[in-house]
Amino acid sequence: MRLPLIAAVTLLARTTLAVFADEAFKVDYHLALIGEPSDASLFHQPNPSSRASLIYSVSEEGVLGAVNPRDGTLVWRQVLSLEATARNTSFLRAGEGQDVVISGLGSQVAAWSAADGRQIWSVDLGSQLADVEILELSDGKETPGPKDALALSTTEKNAAVSRIDGATGTIKWQYPLDGGDAPYQVSASATEVYAVVLHKTMMGYIKLKVISLDPVTGHKKDEYVLSSDNELATPDSIISVGANSASPIIAWTDSAYSVLKVNVIGTKATSTFSIEKHNGHAVTSIKLHAPYHVNCLSHFLVHYETSDAHWAEVFHIDPKQSKVEKAYSLPKISGKGAFSTSTSDANVYFTRVTRDQVVTVSSASHGVLGRWAVEDYGVAGGTGEVTEPLRSVSDVSIKGETVSAVRSAVLLSTGDWVLLRDGMPIWSRPEMLASVVAASFVAPAEAEALVHELEAEAHSNPLQAYIHRVIRHLHDLQKLPVVLPSLPQRMMQGFLGTNEDEDVASDTFGFHQIVACATKNGRLVALDAANLSKILWNRQVADLKSEQTWQPIVSSPKGGVIEVKSRAAAGTQYNASSGEQLLSILPIDVELDAAAKPVQYTMRESTLEATMDGNAAWHFSPMDGERIVSLVPRPVNDPVASIGKVLGDRRVLYKYLDPNLALLVTAKDTARSATFYVLNTVSGAVLHSSSHVGVDLSAPISSIMSENWFAYSLTAEASDDSPKGHQLVVGELFESLVADDRGPLEVTANYSSIQTSTDPFTLTQTYQIPEAISKMAVTRTRQGITSRQLLAVLPDSHAVVGLPYAVLDPRRPANRDPTKTEQLEGLVRYAPVIDLDPKWYLNHKREVIGLRDVVTSPALIESTSLVFAYGLDVFGTRLSPSFSFDILGADFNKFQMLATVAALAVATFAVAPLVARKQVNRRWQFL
């Protein structure tokens, strides 16, 4: 019964599948993110002649990006390293009046064109960077053009101060540092370069050693050790400060945060200030904020934080006597606060962002220059959560003596990056989504309820089902008064095609599913899969210490419920639409769970072990020297509409369908080989295996298993029989390769994988593809009638492509043209190369960077599959692999239809009198 339909569907899929120009940017959505900005953020004018500035930031994800402060759009970004951790401090510097920004991350210092993000130069210093600065000499000896950079590199072998030419990136001089000391910071005053190194004493304490260098030659001029007594135990209690002020400083505290010591680098005296305790709460963190320009006043701000409040003190440095004096303090305010420094000519301004206000003061006096109340940050938070500002960077406009406007880009505790202009949120970027580690679709509760009711009707006897249905419709009638008034509006919207902003509640086609994303920082964020402009909710679900990581598993056990499982803890469930934690955790139906998976398998030290009812069932250990790369089982919910493939002559090839198939990938590093096994996870039998040699094991190997086929991709070296490049292998399992024959399974109504072992017949085909695939997924629809598309993430082209299965079909005839029947089936001649047509790019013109995974979910209508890809960027769309056969798409022209009906009506009315007259005349002629 279904076979003709499937044949029709497959025939439909034959034509090219592409993103339609009118649907692009409407159906799909994309967040071009950079990640939560680190302290290395600044406002800078990319074009020195214009006053317009951009916000530059190196994020905690290791991405350098420029954001337009007007609307929050990303101007450009460069991925410096996608595995940056909190340990890898990043640096970002911009010389005043220059069109260059200089970044430092890992061991690499690079200069980027500030306007368009193209690289100017990049230097690898061979070891971890401790500091990067721009050398701003003001003695008239500096060369015109870009200013030089100073870099301080660490590790015993390569520790050195390097001066890098600003125009070419060549190293002008390098001063090697002694092995025993840990380089900490490099600073430059107008005349000298200082390197601060940490010297470990015999007692285990740290002494600060300052080495001053000649900026032109790089020769050592002086070296001295600061008397830090014995209070410095770890480098953590040093509060470093930006170096390019007229009087560079270094400050440190003891481990109990009771005294603050400040030294103006270049002098030997230290000033000591005691830190007062507030309400018995100990100070938990101290930060220093100082201007970065040589010509600015030497004022700085010290930001103290306790667990429940924060305050700040402003200090002045007398450059002539190198004396540090406390000028004034800013009052204590409860909650967290963020301070930022801005300069205008020589004046320095500090902007303080707290929970509910923005205050700007001058560094010279404590008078408030501007105060704006922040009513609402305009971001979604968890219930009862107070949104706190964490970091900020500000741009102050000065008119005469007063502050006319302040723009502050604030990172909030929710992970949103918000721009406040005079206390008003202008835009927000959900940067926490750049660190999504797990995501899952959640079926809406309402839709799920309807599905259950329909199922109940389908499975009861006709009379009961009828009564059930009538009762359901009577219940539905109660909603009529609500629906009726909105009906004309909805019809109008539907007619004009403006009803795109449907919300999750009124979702007819199942496009508005909730996507739950768990982020690296332990937050759970819920999005609407069809409308990303609004985040539904965002709450902290795991309390992670810094440096602590978690591997959450997000799933949806039933409609409207999200379950987050971590490796350590049991699952916690949340309401998908509100984010509230479900207190009464429903006991997991053990019996059902066990029935679904009688055989459990786990990976233990590179072997797979399976147990059945608690007893060992089988184990798979790879051959000598091999390691398991990945294991991809067939998806749990993988509906298959047809058990066979219809051939052109109406005969059938039976698919080898087994819910327990899995594709296992092992690699042997010494032999550079990779082996792919198709396993039956119940019996442990190897159904198919293939091995490839000359494989680049550092390149991504991706694999997927669905229905009765598998696919994997790898990068291989040139050999006698295969060229160098990337390969995509597709294999399909059949019960028998003879049409209309089910092989040994024919006679059995039921069979067990354990008792009977029937080997499938496997067809495989290898294709050359132009680039590597880092991750694969497959589209999913409700019944599995729609043909499938293989979704592949292309990290080099920054794209996700949807490959129609017809292109990959291993049954494409090789070395001959397809016969008549094969043509009827839609098979085309095998070609060794699949060019990834840009029309297959789901993301079309958008560039999707750093994708980790792609998840798919069926919509309520059969034709459509929802796609959600996450990683650094978030990208989503919906796909109709066999075209939208059950929904009127954008190609349905309502005006044309109405015009046709109208024309027919007019024609009918115009012709009716003619016909009537003719009939009357005819009667008169003969009667």
Add this chain to the structure above:
Amino acid sequence: MLNLWSAALLICASLASAARLSVSIPASPPLLPNPATLPSSTHAVLIGPPGIRYDVPIKRDSTFTFPDLAEASYLLTIYSRDHFFPPLRVDVEKATGESQSQTIQAWQTFRGNEWTHKGAHYGSGKGELQVSVQPSMPKNFYQERGGFSVFSFLKSPMILMALVSGAMIFGMPYLMENMDPDTKAEFEEMQKKGPLTGSQGAGAQMQNFDFASWMAGGKGADTEGGASGGGGGGGGAKRR
């Protein structure tokens, strides 16, 4: 995985004596009149033997520089958002004879062909090579819908048939009227003989079928309808 790459990079960097490859993208109208318009995400990837991979972003002067290449055979691919570039094969070979620097050569290569199958020679150099690569094709992401156009509407066979029959219905009476009486008589004679037209023709019966009376009385009504049918298509002409 990146760690491995960077480790491999470091090893290569330390082993190799510098062979330097720089690839420039010249202005190539009409495809790419100004290479400065290429997005900053444009990058070039050089894949060597397993484990060796160099990835460099585009520079301000629209070049890619690989400063330090070990001796191997590489596949060079340039990825850009809006254009395709041809893949190149780059070979860095050991220094021969007294020269200290390595030989570096570049050819075009073809996907799906043997690695030894080389295309156009892009250049060769001692220790340093500069090649320029032009984009081969723009990327076309979008499929246009077959929108509504009057011409394609008129071209469809259904509409053509409708138009022709419409012309026949409205144009025939005038044609008949303008015919001289002899031809007219002859034509009418011909029509009566035709199987479809004429008083006993299927066409006439169909046209004069009285649905209402058939519903009411069945057989009798049908004959009445048939009898009343005078001359089918010719009826109109007779009347005048």
